[in-house]
Amino acid sequence: MEDGTSEEPGSCAVTDDDPFQWDARQNCEVRQILDRIADKWSLLVIALLERRTMRFTELKKEIDGVSQRMLTVTLRQLERDGLVHRYVHATVPPRVDYSLTDLGCTLHDTIKPLVAWTETYQEQIISARAAYDRAVATG
Amino acid sequence: MEDGTSEEPGSCAVTDDDPFQWDARQNCEVRQILDRIADKWSLLVIALLERRTMRFTELKKEIDGVSQRMLTVTLRQLERDGLVHRYVHATVPPRVDYSLTDLGCTLHDTIKPLVAWTETYQEQIISARAAYDRAVATG
C-alpha cells in the first residue's frame, strides 16, 4: 500500500478559549478529518451510501470517473474512520456490501447544508469569476 | 501562471428531482466549489479572515507552514470566487488588506457546523482507526 498513513498522535491540544485555534496547527486531528471530508471521492461515496447499501461495483458504476484503485482506497479510509461499514458475504463469487455507519450518517447530515450552500450560490460564484476574469483581461 | 483554470461551463444541469444527482457528474459546478472548500489552505484563510481584516504577511505568519506562493494562489482563487475582498492601499511600501465578502461570511457560517462535528467526533474516529488497525494487524 502506498498510503503513508502518517499519523502523529494529535499534536493539537486546542486551547479552547479560541474555537478556531485549530486552523494554525498542522497534524491537527481536525485538519486530518477535514482532509478526509475534503477528499474528491469521499463525499460522493457518503452521499450515495446514505440512500442505501451498495455493492462495490454499483458504487464504481455510479461514481463515473473513479478508478478501481481510488474507490478501494477511499472506501478503506472511510471504513477505518468508522464512517462506512463493510460486509463481506461468504459467497463465490464474492459480494461486498457497503453502508453508512451511524457516525457516517451524522456526518452526512452535517454536510448537507454545505452542499445546499453551494447550490444556492453557484450562480453568484460563477458570475464573480467572470467579473474577475474580465477585470484581469482588461488590465 | 501554472494554474490551468480549467473551466468548462457547468455541464451539470442538475435534474432537481434528486438533490444528490450532483454526485455522479464531473465538472459539476458543485464539485468545483467543493474542491475549493476542500482545499488545504482555503478553510484556514476563511476562518482567520472571518475574525478581522488581515494583511498578506499577517496571514502568512498566522498560517504557519504555508509558502508564499500557495498563500498567493489561495487568496487569488478566493478573490476570484467572490469569497474574499482584496484592497490594495496606494502606499509605498505597498499594503494589501484581505477581508471576507458577504458571500464569504455565509460560507463560513455554513462551514462552522462541519468543524464542530469534527471536534465532537474526533475521539470516536481516532478510536475507530485504532480498532481497525488492530484488526488488520491481527489478520
Next chain:
DNA sequence: CGGTATCCTGCACGATACTG
C-alpha cells in the same frame, strides 16, 4: 466479483531568485 501489486506520469507545491 472485488480486490491487490506494480509501474509510470503529471502536476501540485516548495524553494529560490527577482521586482515595483
Next chain:
DNA sequence: CAGTATCGTGCAGGATACCG
C-alpha cells in the same frame, strides 16, 4: 511589502496485470 517568474521534485493517482 507583496507579490511574480522559473525551476525541480514527490507523490497522488491512472493504467495495467494478476489473484482468491
